[in-house]
Amino acid sequence: MNLSPEILLEMQRRMLRIRRFDERASKMVKRGHIPGTVHTSIGQEAQVVGACMALGDRDYMTGNHRSHGHPIGKGSPLGPLMAELVGKATGVCGGKGGSLHLADFKVGSLGESGIVGSSIPIATGAALSSKVLGNGKVSLAFFGDGAANQGCLYEAMNLAGVWDLPVIFLCENNQYALSTPAHTVTSGVIADRAAGFGMPGVRVEDGQDVLAVYEAVNSAVERARRGDGPSLVEVVTYRFNEHSEGLRLGTDYRDADERSSWLERDPIVLFRRRLVADGIALDDELDELEASVLTEVDDAVAFTDASPYPHPSVAFADLYTDPIGALA
Amino acid sequence: MTIMSYLGAIGAAQREAMEADERVVIIGEDVEANVYGTTGGAGKSRAEEGDFLQMFGRNRIRNTPISEEVIVGAAAGAAMTGLRPIVDLSYSSFLYMAMDQFVNQVAKNRYMFGGQASLPVVFRSAMFYGLNTGAHHSDRPYPMFMNVPGLKIVVPSTPYDAKGLLRAAVDSDDPVLIFEACTLWGTKGEVPEEEYSIPFGVANILRPGTDVTIVAISSAVPEAVAAAEELALSGISAEVIDPRTLVPLDKETIISSVQRTGRLVVADPAHRTCSAAAEISAIVAEEAFESLRAPIIRVTTPDTQIPFSPALEKQLYPSRTTIADAVRTVVGERVMTQA
Ligand SMILES: Cc1ncc(C[n+]2csc(CCOP(=O)(O)OP(=O)(O)O)c2C)c(N)n1
Ligand SMILES: [Mg+2]
Numbered sequence: 236m237n238l239s240p241e242i243l244l245e246m247q248r249r250m251l252r253i254r255r256f257d258e259r260a261s262k263m264v265k266r267g268h269i270p271g272t273v274h275t276s277i278g279q280e281a282q283v284v285g286a287c288m289a290l291g292d293r294d295y296m297t298g299n300h301r302s303h304g305h306p307i308g309k310g311s312p313l314g315p316l317m318a319e320l321v322g323k324a325t326g327v328c329g330g331k332g333g334s335l336h337l338a339d340f341k342v343g344s345l346g347e348s349g350i351v352g353s354s355i356p357i358a359t360g361a362a363l364s365s366k367v368l369g370n371g372k373v374s375l376a377f378f379g380d381g382a383a384n385q386g387c388l389y390e391a392m393n394l395a396g397v398w399d400l401p402v403i404f405l406c407e408n409n410q411y412a413l414s415t416p417a418h419t420v421t422s423g424v425i426a427d428r429a430a431g432f433g434m435p436g437v438r439v440e441d442g443q444d445v446l447a448v449y450e451a452v453n454s455a456v457e458r459a460r461r462g463d464g465p466s467l468v469e470v471v472t473y474r475f476n477e478h479s480e481g482l483r484l485g486t487d488y489r490d491a492d493e494r495s496s497w498l499e500r501d502p503i504v505l506f507r508r509r510l511v512a513d514g515i516a517l518d519d520e521l522d523e524l525e526a527s528v529l530t531e532v533d534d535a536v537a538f539t540d541a542s543p544y545p546h547p548s549v550a551f552a553d554l555y556t557d558p559i560g561a562l563a
Numbered sequence: 564m565t566i567m568s569y570l571g572a573i574g575a576a577q578r579e580a581m582e583a584d585e586r587v588v589i590i591g592e593d594v595e596a597n598v599y600g601t602t603g604g605a606g607k608s609r610a611e612e613g614d615f616l617q618m619f620g621r622n623r624i625r626n627t628p629i630s631e632e633v634i635v636g637a638a639a640g641a642a643m644t645g646l647r648p649i650v651d652l653s654y655s656s657f658l659y660m661a662m663d664q665f666v667n668q669v670a671k672n673r674y675m676f677g678g679q680a681s682l683p684v685v686f687r688s689a690m691f692y693g694l695n696t697g698a699h700h701s702d703r704p705y706p707m708f709m710n711v712p713g714l715k716i717v718v719p720s721t722p723y724d725a726k727g728l729l730r731a732a733v734d735s736d737d738p739v740l741i742f743e744a745c746t747l748w749g750t751k752g753e754v755p756e757e758e759y760s761i762p763f764g765v766a767n768i769l770r771p772g773t774d775v776t777i778v779a780i781s782s783a784v785p786e787a788v789a790a791a792e793e794l795a796l797s798g799i800s801a802e803v804i805d806p807r808t809l810v811p812l813d814k815e816t817i818i819s820s821v822q823r824t825g826r827l828v829v830a831d832p833a834h835r836t837c838s839a840a841a842e843i844s845a846i847v848a849e850e851a852f853e854s855l856r857a858p859i860i861r862v863t864t865p866d867t868q869i870p871f872s873p874a875l876e877k878q879l880y881p882s883r884t885t886i887a888d889a890v891r892t893v894v895g896e897r898v899m900t901q902a
Pocket of ligand 1: 300301351378380381409413478
């Protein structure tokens, strides 16, 4: 895999954006600046960015409740995303979506979903329109190991298989669905399920390595773009934080040793080491990159703070394109 | 004008919409073989002329696996990215298989995403009630979906309406659910041969009257008209209104009619509780209470499941007799004073 230094640095930038954005969001939840809760992608940045960078800017993507990383990874600017988490008028969804329902159509982000598994058919439909219209766009559905046991995934895989749709089913296997270890509720290996639908199923064992993820997703994207149909890519990773910010579960469902061994494998630290070792960037340059991302996050928060809340009448807008009679 | 059946009118609207816009595709089970009679020529079998598969090809006629959840969700995703799908879900009871997609995706995506999405997609389904198909195939579930903001709900009762409303649905940038009553499939009526559409939220007054307003829905419409004809013989003048679309609902036409007649009967083949009839009655009670000279009566299907036996099923739905009886009850006072 021969990627230009620009692309490699962009990968690190996007991983850093996710990390710093989510760290800030976590603080804002705990201080009550963000109402409700958020689910961070901290620890899973390589898995998110490796997949997003394998897509083109015009390609489509849907996601889930662990929702900020996906649009950030796809290149969405941070200000409107942060404003959305707080419920401001300048939010990417005008304050009507919130953390769980981020979407930025300008970068092909067709929406995150609060319902586990529910957005998988949407990504499949986006692939259908690419196929019918012949516009060459590829579509990717992010979902967790928990969502891998939803029936709609298998309806979608079958339909995509039989119609050769350009879609990638991307399972973020962080090994837990809330408190439930994946192996206790999942029969067999998720990636192996692809075989039943006659499509390639790849398991990326090291989901902390952004290049390993990129490579696997990139070949699935190329295959889709060629017209050869869908793929399933399972990426093994780990979330460093609790399921959601502020959540305190009564029992320890995750082993302390397990957690600390994964913390050792911080995808951002690992990739930074590699960028230096391979002579792609100097330490100073990477420090600068880190500082510039921190500034981006500060700016996003300042943008959010300076933004007004939406007018109450906005609660009634955007239900229909043409509201005649419907709300009268 | 030409004479067309209700089913033929649906087929004509689909063909015209497919010809008018390449982004229109048809998605559904058994649509390729024209099993339900709306993707072919004149009849239900594959016609020599007018067969959709031959006319539009497999890229646009999408025969699906039996997977309602992904059919509905994928149609929504396709609509969000440039297609204008018409989804044939065959029986209305099958919509439940896709409830999450309807409620959480189709209805909410435009709203949740602050207007970034539009979902120009039509979901057609047929209500097979009254045909001894038993409980699993006989549902009239449109009121459930009226309770989901973001969907438009259409209930055509004539061939003319079936064609014009379907075209308006395809041309709409919002998700539309069309509920077609099987008992109306064979109904014949005058239909323009050219393309036309009927705007949503405009009720049809089938018969003017002065003593009572009958609002009737779907297959209750011909029953209400028959009841009105019968009532006319005993000197009762009934106005029959078909709302045609339940969301948006033409409240003005209903209310102004009740203001003239002072009485309301609502005939609705759905189950009684939280029916379309319940909603229409509540609106009239709230907004035209002073005009009412008698309590509103709902003629609905009782809150029971649909039994199979011909000896059991028919009695459950609004009929010309039950509608006429309800009208006699609400006009009772005046009839008695005249006697
Ligand atoms: C249909 C549905 N069921 C249950 C939930 C509650 N819930 C939210 S997230 C979650 C765990 C999801 O696990 P997974 O898919 O592995 O994603 P992860 O949180 O690990 O990223 C659950 C049970 C939900 N939101 N939707
Ligand atoms: Mg998980």
